[in-house]
Amino acid sequence: MPVNDTRQAMYRWFCGRAFVDLQVRCTRLCMSGVELGLHLIMGSGESGKWTVEQRAPIRNESFENEYVPEIGCLSIIVLGASGDLAKKKTFPALFHLYRQGFIQSHDVHIFGYARSTIPDKEFGSRIRGYLTPCKGFEQTHEEDVTQFLQLIKYVSGAYDKEEGFRLLDKTISEYELSKNSTEGSSRRLFYLALPPSVYPPVCKMIRSYCMNKSDLGGWTRIVVEKPFGKDLASAEELSSQIGELFEEPQIYRIDHYLGKELVQNLMVLRFANRLFLPLWNRDNISNIQVLCLVAMEKPVSLKPEHVRDEKVKVLQSVLPIEDSEVVLGQYEGYTDDPTVPDNSNTPTFATMVLRIHNERWEGVPFIMKAGKALNSRKAEIRVQFKDVPGDIYKCKKQGRNEFVIRLQPSEAMYMKLTVKQPGLEMTTVQSELDLSYGQRYQETIIPEAYERLILDTIRGDQQHFVRRDELKAAWEIFTPLLHRIDQGEMKPLPYKPGSRGPEEADKLAEKAVVEAVVVVSDLPFLFRVSAGQQWCCGRGLSKIGWMEVGLWWVCLREREMEGEREGEREVEYTERSYYRRGMTIGETQAGRVVVAATVLSSDRRVKTQKIVWKHRRR
Ligand SMILES: NC(=O)C1=CN([C@@H]2O[C@H](COP(=O)(O)OP(=O)(O)OC[C@H]3O[C@@H](n4cnc5c(N)ncnc54)[C@H](OP(=O)(O)O)[C@@H]3O)[C@@H](O)[C@H]2O)C=CC1
Numbered sequence: 001m002p003v004n005d006t007r008q009a010m011y012r013w014f015c016g017r018a019f020v021d022l023q024v025r026c027t028r029l030c031m032s033g034v035e036l037g038l039h040l041i042m043g044s045g046e047s048g049k050w051t052v053e054q055r056a057p058i059r060n061e062s063f064e065n066e067y068v069p070e071i072g073c074l075s076i077i078v079l080g081a082s083g084d085l086a087k088k089k090t091f092p093a094l095f096h097l098y099r100q101g102f103i104q105s106h107d108v109h110i111f112g113y114a115r116s117t118i119p120d121k122e123f124g125s126r127i128r129g130y131l132t133p134c135k136g137f138e139q140t141h142e143e144d145v146t147q148f149l150q151l152i153k154y155v156s157g158a159y160d161k162e163e164g165f166r167l168l169d170k171t172i173s174e175y176e177l178s179k180n181s182t183e184g185s186s187r188r189l190f191y192l193a194l195p196p197s198v199y200p201p202v203c204k205m206i207r208s209y210c211m212n213k214s215d216l217g218g219w220t221r222i223v224v225e226k227p228f229g230k231d232l233a234s235a236e237e238l239s240s241q242i243g244e245l246f247e248e249p250q251i252y253r254i255d256h257y258l259g260k261e262l263v264q265n266l267m268v269l270r271f272a273n274r275l276f277l278p279l280w281n282r283d284n285i286s287n288i289q290v291l292c293l294v295a296m297e298k299p300v301s302l303k304p305e306h307v308r309d310e311k312v313k314v315l316q317s318v319l320p321i322e323d324s325e326v327v328l329g330q331y332e333g334y335t336d337d338p339t340v341p342d343n344s345n346t347p348t349f350a351t352m353v354l355r356i357h358n359e360r361w362e363g364v365p366f367i368m369k370a371g372k373a374l375n376s377r378k379a380e381i382r383v384q385f386k387d388v389p390g391d392i393y394k395c396k397k398q399g400r401n402e403f404v405i406r407l408q409p410s411e412a413m414y415m416k417l418t419v420k421q422p423g424l425e426m427t428t429v430q431s432e433l434d435l436s437y438g439q440r441y442q443e444t445i446i447p448e449a450y451e452r453l454i455l456d457t458i459r460g461d462q463q464h465f466v467r468r469d470e471l472k473a474a475w476e477i478f479t480p481l482l483h484r485i486d487q488g489e490m491k492p493l494p495y496k497p498g499s500r501g502p503e504e505a506d507k508l509a510e511k512a513v514v515e516a517v518v519v520v521s522d523l524p525f526l527f528r529v530s531a532g533q534q535w536c537c538g539r540g541l542s543k544i545g546w547m548e549v550g551l552w553w554v555c556l557r558e559r560e561m562e563g564e565r566e567g568e569r570e571v572e573y574t575e576r577s578y579y580r581r582g583m584t585i586g587e588t589q590a591g592r593v594v595v596a597a598t599v600l601s602s603d604r605r606v607k608t609q610k611i612v613w614k615h616r617r618r
């Protein structure tokens, strides 16, 4: 449904897409020819002495796969097996895992569960047509499908009745016994391909009747599909209901965009390439146009919890969304659908600017765009770099450096660069370094997102699933806006199907980019610090804690300043934003604005202080 899709798209910008995969090799220190691992120098109990604690060598957690194959038989139970998701995505993904040997008939069985009464054979014919051939296995496809379908047993029952789940448990147990699986060593994976309204009763039933009987290395996990609620309150309620029944490590909140090849590649790109490490920040990036954030800091390790910790942190650094930085749309003809009310306020399109209030991203607009019935169906992340200072080649007119990651269709990464136009003339032209997966990896099978994620659930890797606090942090950002839409306070603008969306959306994006450029072109700022009698040049500002807020203030509030001569604002201080008393901030050499700001008091512990500013145009 469109309303959910828009909510999901908004949610996805955050929780998904950008925070994914990381494959960084941990540093190893080789000492005296013996690999000792990383040594940690610690203060000892005795003052003045240092001891060296020897730790086990740090292993490369991404490449030396920690997964140890388990021995108990595996039951995969798809609840809502009669539905759309199950037939189009879940069973086809299971089939591909089977065909590639990740699911083997000797220790895996699959159960479909739903209310509809469907004989096993008929169930097989329902899904057969959706089981597409695996690349390289086209010859044996029909045979493979027949064998795969034999692994599936369909059980019919209600979602809130004991009998159905007792029957399901009995059917699973019979299979486990037939495989001589020791009780408690078996693994049960429940995939809820169901409307969220039935998650709570279904989880309750699973908890009461279908869990592993004891723990001999076996487990019970549940996979829940988005949407995870419709706003903060409903998401929290759902989380509590499920959280009362299952521990967080048993819960896999799936959003299949996190399983897409190029989303999985994002962290590798960022943290495994020296080229990007120093560039990926506000000093170099003008704006980011994403379906998701590319913003988290490097995690301590590749452990799922470390990765997810970083995701939560960056979500918590997102500033409240300003109404003036949102454009909503609804395509013309949307309300012609008889199921849609004539006065529907449901957006089918949204563009908005997000601001991340941290050292890396202050001043860099994250421009999000998503919609239905647009001119093209694609998902990409676009990172625009700042202009080259001292542009002797006049590169500006050709466009800036840009790094584009196209998730779909046709996975690709390309980088727009300025190069010399081949030939005798010394002219420049914009060209691309292009890594199109279809060409470069012709022989490689790129797995479907669901395939990869289901495999992760079997292996117990939660890295690409949404943790409860992450979900909460994401909803906290969007809920106020969603409520304003629900209350009719924000109206979608009409746009033509097949267009780029409302024109205002492009204008908003342009404005955000221009503002970000102004920040660049105005550098260097000169900062006069009256108390310390110092002069500083703006380039190194982010490294000087007490200047950070000033710069942020100048950059982000420029819009407000344009209309006002002077004013007063409350400024929130971060721990790093240490101010000195009586500081005067800012004069741009580029001559756009002069900003004088005085911080009235200074105290590291005070989180909010008053800043008075004035400016004048030259
Ligand atoms: N379809 C897709 O491509 C995607 C779906 N999702 C999410 O996955 C979940 C399942 O999606 P989808 O398969 O499309 O959903 P369906 O509407 O097809 O529902 C799945 C099954 O659930 C049962 N069901 C449907 N409505 C109700 C109800 N009100 N109460 C109880 N049971 C009901 C039906 O089975 P029966 O009557 O036989 O019991 C139905 O076959 C949803 O949460 C959806 O948002 C997420 C991403 C993509």
Ligand SMILES: O=C1O[C@H](COP(=O)(O)O)[C@@H](O)[C@H](O)[C@H]1O
Residues within 6 Å of the ligand: 001, 005, 008
């Ligand atoms: O989650 C969803 O995604 C699909 C689109 O998936 P894609 O992998 O084909 O891009 C969308 O159609 C569906 O409405 C939404 O819930």
